[in-house]
Amino acid sequence: MEFEDRVKSLIRSIPRGRVATYAQLAALAGNHRAARQVARVLHSSSRKDRLPWHRVINSRGGISLGRGRGFEEQKRLLKAEGVPADRSGRVDLGAFQWEPPGLHGPRLRPPRIAVVRP
DNA sequence: GGTATGACGGACA
DNA sequence: ATGTCCGCCATAC
Secondary structure: OHHHHHHHHHOOOOOOOEEEEEEHHHHHHHOOOOOOHHHHHHHHHOOOOOOOOEEEEEOOOOOOOOOOOOOOHHHHHHHOOOEEEEEOEEEEEEHEOOOOOOOOOOOOOOOOOOOOOO
């Protein structure tokens, strides 16, 4: 359960007033393709482990929870710590995305290598 | 081993 | 901008 533990630790380290994306957390946890596992961790453990789950949003800067399934609460919790979300749940990533300390030029994803399309 | 799940992401029309 | 398609992979069973 290494990956899951790293994800939880990362989520706990997101400061108030900032957000992180699923893909970002997956990459920081060691697997840039495991965004879905981050979602799964939140789904299954955010309540039990008291995680600041509302600071996790999708790569387009949006709230991924549906209306009536947490959307409103997430928006409210974010607003309460100074992160505004518009009516569609959109947050300005450029202004509020968490940047973990210690990384100079964070390479969250491997460079795209040339690929031939058959 | 296999199947199902999951609050996803990127590419493309 | 919106919507669809498909790859991805850690877990649970």
